[in-house]
Amino acid sequence: QKEVEQNSGPLSVPEGAIASLNCTYSDRVSQSFFWYRQYSGKSPELIMSIYSNGDKEDGRFTAQLNKASQYVSLLIRDSQPSDSATYLCAVKSNYQLIWGAGTKLIIKP
Amino acid sequence: ETGVTQSPTHLIKTRGQQVTLRCSSQSGHNTVSWYQQALGQGPQFIFQYYREEENGRGNFPPRFSGLQFPNYSSELNVNALELDDSALYLCASSLISSGSYEQYFGPGTRLTVT
Numbered sequence: 001q002k003e004v005e006q007n008s009g010p011l012s013v014p015e016g017a018i019a020s021l022n023c024t025y026s027d028r029v030s031q032s033f034f035w036y037r038q039y040s041g042k043s044p045e046l047i048m049s050i051y052s053n054g055d056k057e058d059g060r061f062t063a064q065l066n067k068a069s070q071y072v073s074l075l076i077r078d079s080q081p082s083d084s085a086t087y088l089c090a091v092k093s094n095y096q097l098i099w100g101a102g103t104k105l106i107i108k109p
Numbered sequence: 110e111t112g113v114t115q116s117p118t119h120l121i122k123t124r125g126q127q128v129t130l131r132c133s134s135q136s137g138h139n140t141v142s143w144y145q146q147a148l149g150q151g152p153q154f155i156f157q158y159y160r161e162e163e164n165g166r167g168n169f170p171p172r173f174s175g176l177q178f179p180n181y182s183s184e185l186n187v188n189a190l191e192l193d194d195s196a197l198y199l200c201a202s203s204l205i206s207s208g209s210y211e212q213y214f215g216p217g218t219r220l221t222v223t
């Protein structure tokens with residue numbers, strides 16, 4: 001059974017600090033990785049996709065991928081209260097996305 | 110806004126009944142995936158439709174079925190509803206030929222089975 005693991009949290013981070021979210025996966029041949037943000041009662045919203053080892057930056061967000069260690073992370077710089085949400089990691093395995101249960105992030109003003 | 114729409118927004122059904130949920134994909138997308146999300150969990154893959162055919166299915170029983178139409182919109186049908194079917198049902202569209210596999214979600218349908 002292919003799995004994606006995330007710490008459920010909650011992860012509490014002061015406003016303005018860096019939030020670091022981590023995800024590990026079991027399928028060694030996976031090539032596509034995604035981070036989604038989900039506000040309570042809403043549907044997931046795509047933040048970042050990453051396909052190659054290393055870092056990918058988009059505004060305040062940086063995704064990091066290490067295929068050898070089978071982990072992917074998301075850094076949020078200058079955290080804002082509006083970043084408070086559940087962050088879902090998804091990994092493409094064959095024809096489907098396998099999802100983690102999400103990490104709840106709380107940004108404290 | 111992703112351009113993916115779902116209807117209805119909320120639905121209350123009784124155990125044993127049948128339900129149909131609808132999804133319109135984002136313009137230019139040719140693939141629709143359906144997910145079930147229980148409270149506090151990640152989405153669980155139900156199935157995916159590409160060019161009007163099911164081309165992938167998760168660990169859901171046959172009473173979960175679907176359709177995709179020539180305009181790429183899709184339906185999810187659930188027969189013989191059970192209490193455990195209460196969840197948020199999400200539809201996601203993507204362009205499978207792009208190679209990126211990025212999926213964009215609609216707002217979801219909240220189904221409550223009593």
